[in-house]
Each structure stands twice: as C-alpha cells, then as structure tokens.
Amino acid sequence: xxxxxxxxxxxxxxxxxxxxxxxxxxxxxxxxxxxxxxxxxxxxxxxxxxxxxxxxxxxxxxxxxxxxxxxxxxxxxxxxxxxxxxxxxxxxxxxxxxxxxxxxxxxxxxxxxxxxxxxxxxxxxxxxxxxxxxxxxxxxxxxxxxxxxxxxxxxxxxxxxxxxxxxxxxxxxxxxxxxxxxxxxxxxxxxxxxxxxxxxxxxxxxxxxxxxxxxxxxxxxxxxxxxxxxxxxxxxxxxxxxxxxxxxxxxxxxxxxxxxxxxxxxxxxxxxxxxxxxxxxxxxxxxxxxxxxxxxxxxxxxxxxxxxxxxxxx
Amino acid sequence: xxxxxxxxxxxxxxxxxxxxxxxxxxxxxxxxxxxxxxxxxxxxxxxxxxxxxxxxxxxxxxxxxxxxxxxxxxxxxxxxxxxxxxxxxxxxxxxxxxxxxxxxxxxxxxxxxxxxxxxxxxxxxxxxxxxxxxxxxxxxxxxxxxxxxxxxxxxxxxxxxxxxxxxxxxxxxxxxxxxxxxxxxxxxxxxxxxxxxxxxxxxxxxxxxxxxxxxxxxxxxxxxxxxxxxxxxxxxxxxxxxxxxxxxxxxxxxxxxxxxxxxxxxxxxxxxxxxxxxxxxxxxxxxxxxxxxxxxxxxxxxxxxxxxxxxxxxxxxxxxxxxxxxxxxxxxxx
Numbered sequence: 277x278x279x280x281x282x283x284x285x286x287x288x289x290x291x292x293x294x295x296x297x298x299x300x301x302x303x304x305x306x307x308x309x310x311x312x313x314x315x316x317x318x319x320x321x322x323x324x325x326x327x328x329x330x331x332x333x334x335x336x337x338x339x340x341x342x343x344x345x346x347x348x349x350x351x352x353x354x355x356x357x358x359x360x361x362x363x364x365x366x367x368x369x370x371x372x373x374x375x376x377x378x379x380x381x382x383x384x385x386x387x388x389x390x391x392x393x394x395x396x397x398x399x400x401x402x403x404x405x406x407x408x409x410x411x412x413x414x415x416x417x418x419x420x421x422x423x424x425x426x427x428x429x430x431x432x433x434x435x436x437x438x439x440x441x442x443x444x445x446x447x448x449x450x451x452x453x454x455x456x457x458x459x460x461x462x463x464x465x466x467x468x469x470x471x472x473x474x475x476x477x478x479x480x481x482x483x484x485x486x487x488x489x490x491x492x493x494x495x496x497x498x499x500x501x502x503x504x505x506x507x508x509x510x511x512x513x514x515x516x517x518x519x520x521x522x523x524x525x526x527x528x529x530x531x532x533x534x535x536x537x538x539x540x541x542x543x544x545x546x547x548x549x550x551x552x553x554x555x556x557x558x559x560x561x562x563x564x565x566x567x568x569x570x571x572x573x574x575x576x577x578x579x580x581x582x583x584x585x586x587x588x589x590x
Numbered sequence: 591x592x593x594x595x596x597x598x599x600x601x602x603x604x605x606x607x608x609x610x611x612x613x614x615x616x617x618x619x620x621x622x623x624x625x626x627x628x629x630x631x632x633x634x635x636x637x638x639x640x641x642x643x644x645x646x647x648x649x650x651x652x653x654x655x656x657x658x659x660x661x662x663x664x665x666x667x668x669x670x671x672x673x674x675x676x677x678x679x680x681x682x683x684x685x686x687x688x689x690x691x692x693x694x695x696x697x698x699x700x701x702x703x704x705x706x707x708x709x710x711x712x713x714x715x716x717x718x719x720x721x722x723x724x725x726x727x728x729x730x731x732x733x734x735x736x737x738x739x740x741x742x743x744x745x746x747x748x749x750x751x752x753x754x755x756x757x758x759x760x761x762x763x764x765x766x767x768x769x770x771x772x773x774x775x776x777x778x779x780x781x782x783x784x785x786x787x788x789x790x791x792x793x794x795x796x797x798x799x800x801x802x803x804x805x806x807x808x809x810x811x812x813x814x815x816x817x818x819x820x821x822x823x824x825x826x827x828x829x830x831x832x833x834x835x836x837x838x839x840x841x842x843x844x845x846x847x848x849x850x851x852x853x854x855x856x857x858x859x860x861x862x863x864x865x866x867x868x869x870x871x872x873x874x875x876x877x878x879x880x881x882x883x884x885x886x887x888x889x890x891x892x893x894x895x896x897x898x899x900x901x902x903x904x905x906x907x908x909x910x911x912x913x914x915x916x917x918x919x920x921x922x923x924x
Contacts (some may be wrong), residue, residue: 344666344782345782345800345801347800371622380622396732401774418820421822425822428770429775430773431741431772431773431822431823432773432774433774433804434774434776434804434806434823434824436806436824514809517806518805518806518807519781519806519807519808520779520804520805520806521801521805521807537804538804538806538807540807545781547780547809548783548809549781549782549783549808550694550783551689551690551692551783551809552690552691552692552693552719552781552784552785553692553695553783553785554692554695554715554716554717554720555696555717555720556717556720557692557715557716557717558716559782559783560692562769
C-alpha cells in the first residue's frame with residue numbers, strides 16, 4: 277500500500293532507500309515466521325510418520341493401545357486421555373474463578389481496587405511455570421496425599437496425579453482467561469448495560485443476561501487460549517502428575533473408592549524419554565508422533581478460537 | 591528394662607557389621623535390630639580416597655586440542671573431574687556434557703563428539719545396527735541399590751527377587767504383603783529410555799515388563815531419590831553414590847535376596863544389579879589423539895582409585911571372574 281503511494285510521487289524523496297530497507301525488513305521478518313511454521317510442521321510431520329513406516333507400528337495400535345513398555349508396542353491412548361482430562365479438569369477449576377475475577381474487576385470493584393487488581397493479575401501471568409511446578413510438588417501433592425489418606429484411613433495414596441496437575445495448570449491459565457474475559461467485558465458498550473438497567477434489571481441480571489452473553493465469544497477466545505496452554509504445559513505438570521502409564525481415574529479398594537493416582541500427559545512422556553531415546557528406535561519415532569499429535573490438536577484449537585473470534589460483535 | 595536395651599544395642603551393633611542376613615525369610619526381631627539390618631552406607635562403597643590423581647605428562651601435539659564428550663549423566667561427573675587434571679597436564683580443552691546415553695551414542699556415531707558416554711552396551715540398545723562403527727571402552731562399574739522411604743526403614747530391609755518382580759509387575763500392591771506396614775506401595779521408576787531402568791529390568795526383573803499400580807516416573811536418579819526421600823511407602827532404585835549424599839538423608843538401601851550392593855557381594859557373584867559405564871569412540875581412536883590419551887588416563891590405577899569411590903563407583907579391573915560371569919558380554923561386544 278505504502279509502496280504504491282511512494283511510486284506515485286514524481287521525484288525520489290530523501291530517505292526513500294531507508295524506507296525501502298525498512299519495508300524489506302518487515303517483509304522478510306513476516307516471511308521468516310511463515311517459513312519457520314511450514315518447516316516445523318513439515319519436519320515434525322515427516323518424522324512422525326516413521327512410527328508407521330519405519331517402525332511398523334500400526335496407527336490403530338499406536339492410538340488405541342495403552343501398552344507403552346515393549347519395543348514395538350508403543351500405544352499412547354492413556355497419554356491422550358491423560359492430556360485431555362487434564363485440560364478438562366483444569367477448565368472446571370479455572371473458568372468459574374477467572375470469570376468471577378473478570379466480572380468483579382470489570383463491573384463490581386471500586387476504581388481504587390480495579391487497577392491494583394489488574395496489575396496483580398499481570399504479575400501472576402509472568403510467573404515462570406517451573407515455579408508453579410515446585411509449588412505443586414512441595415505444597416499441593418502433600419496436601420492431597422494427607423487429605424486422601426486421612427479420609428481413607430491409611431496410607432494408600434501418594435498424592436500425585438491429575439488433581440495436583442490440574443491445580444497447577446489452573447494457576448497458570450487463570451490470569452490468561454481472566455484478562456481476556458475482562459477485556460471482552462470492557463468492550464461491551466455502555467449503552468447495553470444502561471439499556472438493561474433502564475428496563476429495571478438488577479446488577480446481577482445485567483451481568484448474567486446481558487454482559488456475559490455479549491462478551492461470550494471474547495471469553496471463549498480466552499478459554500481456548502487457556503486450553504492450549506493446559507495442553508502444552510510440560511515442566512510444571514511433570515513435577516506433579518506422576519508420569520505413570522495409568523488411566524487418570526478408576527476404581528480402587530479404598531475409600532473414596534476412586535483411583536486418584538499417578539497418570540501421564542503427552543508432553544511429560546516427551547520430556548522424559550527424548551534425551552535417552554536413540555535415533556531411529558521405535559520409541560524415538562513414537563515421540564515424534566506424539567509431538568505431531570500435539571501440533572495438530574493445537575492447530576485445531578487455534579482454528580476454533582478464530583471461529584469464535586469471528587463471532588465477536590463488540 | 592535397662593538390661594534389655596543394652597542387649598538390644600549390642601545385637602544392633604552385631605547386625606550392623608553383618609549387614610543383610612542371607613536368609614530368604616524375615617526373622618522376627620524388634621524394629622531396632624531391623625533398622626540396623628539395612629545395608630549401611632559405609633558398606634555400600636569403598637572408603638573415599640583423599641589422594642588426588644596424578645597430572646599426566648604432556649604429549650606432543652595435544653596442546654590446544656579440543657576433546658568433546660556427550661552422553662550418560664552417570665559417567666559425566668567422573669569424566670568431568672578427570673578432565674580437570676588431564677587438561678592441566680596436556681593443555682587440552684575438554685568438555686563433557688550429559689545429554690543422556692542415547693544422545694551420546696548418536697553424537698559419537700555422527701562424529702560431532704570424540705567420546706560417547708553410555709550406561710549400556712550398544713548391542714543392548716534398541717537400534718544396535720546404527721552404532722556398528724563404535725568401539726567400547728569400559729571405564730567404571732556402577733552399582734545400583736533398591737531404596738525405600740523413611741516409613742519402611744524399620745520393617746522392609748530385604749526383598750527376594752520374586753517379591754521385587756511381583757511389586758514391579760503389580761502383583762503385590764501393599765507393603766503388608768511383604769512384611770511391612772499396611773501401606774500402598776508407590777513404585778518410583780525411571781522413563782522407558784533410561785539406561786538404569788534397562789539395567790534393572792535385565793538383572794533384577796529378568797526382562798519382565800513393569801506394570802505396577804501406584805507408579806511414579808522421575809526423569810533422573812536425583813529426582814527418584816527426592817521422591818523417595820519425601821514419599822511414603824515408596825521404593826525405587828538409585829546408584830549407590832546417591833545413598834551417601836547428605837541431600838537424601840531419608841532413603842534407605844535394602845538388600846536383594848539377602849545381599850546388599852557392596853563390592854564384596856558383587857565380586858562374590860551374589861549381587862547382579864550393577865552395570866559397566868562405557869566410553870564409546872568411533873573406530874579405534876588414533877594413538878596420538880586426545881581421545882586415546884584421555885581414555886588411557888582415566889583407567890590409570892591412581893586416577894580410578896582417587897576419583898571413582900567419591901561417586902560410589904567401582905573399578906573395572908578389580909572385578910572378579912565371579913562378578914564378570916554374572917554379566918556376560920552381549921553378542922558382538924568388543
């Protein structure tokens with residue numbers, strides 16, 4: 277656009293070369309992003325198919341089996357279930373809290389409290405995930421262990437598993453979802469709220485019937501970004517999830533008769549095994565396939581988030 | 591009462607010297623004596639030497655040369671400390687990084703490092719064919735031991751091979767089944783690709799696949815030790831050097847079939863849970879090169895005697911034929 281404008285000028289302006297170089301820099305940078313993205317997908321994708329071509333593991337076996345211990349029996353179904361249930365449980369914890377935080381800051385908090393709260397959330401957002409992992413390991417895991425053993429009346433649980441992992445992930449996605457939900461609520465025009473009040477609605481009715489539906493698509497964008505983070509989080513989760521080859525839930529012999537114990541996510545298996553896996557081994561190839569599965573799920577999430585963003589009115 | 595305590599104490603002292611009892615069943619003794627029946631840390635490793643290794647005499651043409659190594663995090667501390675003295679004498683520039691055995695072997699085969707450090711024979715890896723050019727140098731012996739958490743220290747001090755297999759395959763899930771308290775067993779394992787896990791599977795589980803209930807996986811031996819140190823009802827395996835570390839004061843080594851991870855038991859052929867540490871080179875290293883000089887240096891008796899015991903490792907040349915017989919070389923090993 278801008279180049280077209282400068283083309284239309286009859287004389288060469290002073291600084292035209294600098295401008296051209298500037299544009300070149302911008303264009304090249306944009307190109308680098310695209311090239312990198314294509315390269316990542318191509319590289320991970322091509323590696324990942326070697327599980328099926330070079331290591332001769334059937335796709336059905338790989339995605340549906342849970343056997344992750346023999347050379348040619350590498351099934352990731354438990355890890356997929358682990359990752360997905362981690363995402364779900366984190367959302368169950370995080371979404372109500374972050375929505376409440378967003379509503380409070382946007383609608384209820386007095387002005388003097390609003391800005392300190394916003395800054396606090398920003399600070400929260402910047403905490404490195406490994407710190408949450410350590411916190412989970414030292415505080416959350418013993419807490420859950422002691423609680424479960426107390427109600428079960430014996431030492432039956434070690435505290436690791438889906439619950440502490442979801443708590444840790446909740447800490448991480450809460451500020452993301454809350455800030456985006458807050459922004460979406462702020463974008464809802466004043467007239468809508470005033471219209472609602474003019475019709476005699478209370479504040480509670482205005483929030484639940486007008487504000488949240490109007491800000492809905494924006495809130496969903498935040499939730500989906502939260503899902504992407506929950507899915508991709510590795511280090512913090514690895515501290516507390518236990519990384520075992522088990523379903524995240526099940527039945528047990530002890531009160532509360534629910535297996536609440538170690539499980540594994542896709543990312544943590546990748547983290548733990550990659551260093552030691554030898555190139556070309558079935559395990560090595562399987563780890564690449566896990567990476568590709570993560571890429572595909574994240575791409576789907578971005579697409580869904582775009583679809584919601586497109587629905588945004590405000 | 592007083593007399594009883596004195597008797598108990600003397601019994602304790604006697605058992606502490608004896609270490610593990612060699613009986614397969616657990617005798618009914620009081621908790622005080624049982625505690626002493628654990629392998630003591632002093633028994634596990636030879637006394638650490640205080641002498642420094644000799645600095646090698648400079649060889650012509652090595653000054654300023656660089657020597658790169660990558661691989662096992664178990665072997666890296668030994669090579670790193672040996673490299674300090676080696677570099678001082680030779681004027682070389684040695685770097686040892688620990689990216690795991692698999693990466694070390696990959697790097698040395700690709701020629702990006704001169705020495706690949708590994709916990710296992712390339713023949714035991716899942717892709718032996720991709721390491722066909724590598725030449726093995728066995729430079730140390732690392733002994734591993736099963737350890738349990740604090741709450742078990744008075745009741746579980748010995749497990750039979752069969753009990754260990756049952757625990758790791760999920761047949762036994764409560765410590766009460768092996769004479770311990772009524773607590774769920776938490777198994778702390780290493781990831782699938784770990785060299786230590788491969789050693790455990792081969793020499794303790796006889797190749798059986800692990801499938802325990804409450805399993806935790808930790809990606810390093812240090813993380814395993816931490817999990818057991820802070821855990822309840824936990825069992826796992828670590829290199830014996832970790833038991834000596836003050837950082838992990840609450841992990842308790844136990845015996846396998848009545849034998850602790852001591853040099854004496856290994857050399858008598860009674861304790862099989864140990865492995866060689868390997869330095870791999872691509873082909874035979876050039877005689878006048880840095881890699882050959884370094885590999886000659888690290889097997890010198892004074893270097894081995896001064897650096898290995900600090901890590902809790904044993905010297906390869908001190909293994910008896912009885913010990914070697916428990917670890918037959920894999921086919922094709924050199």
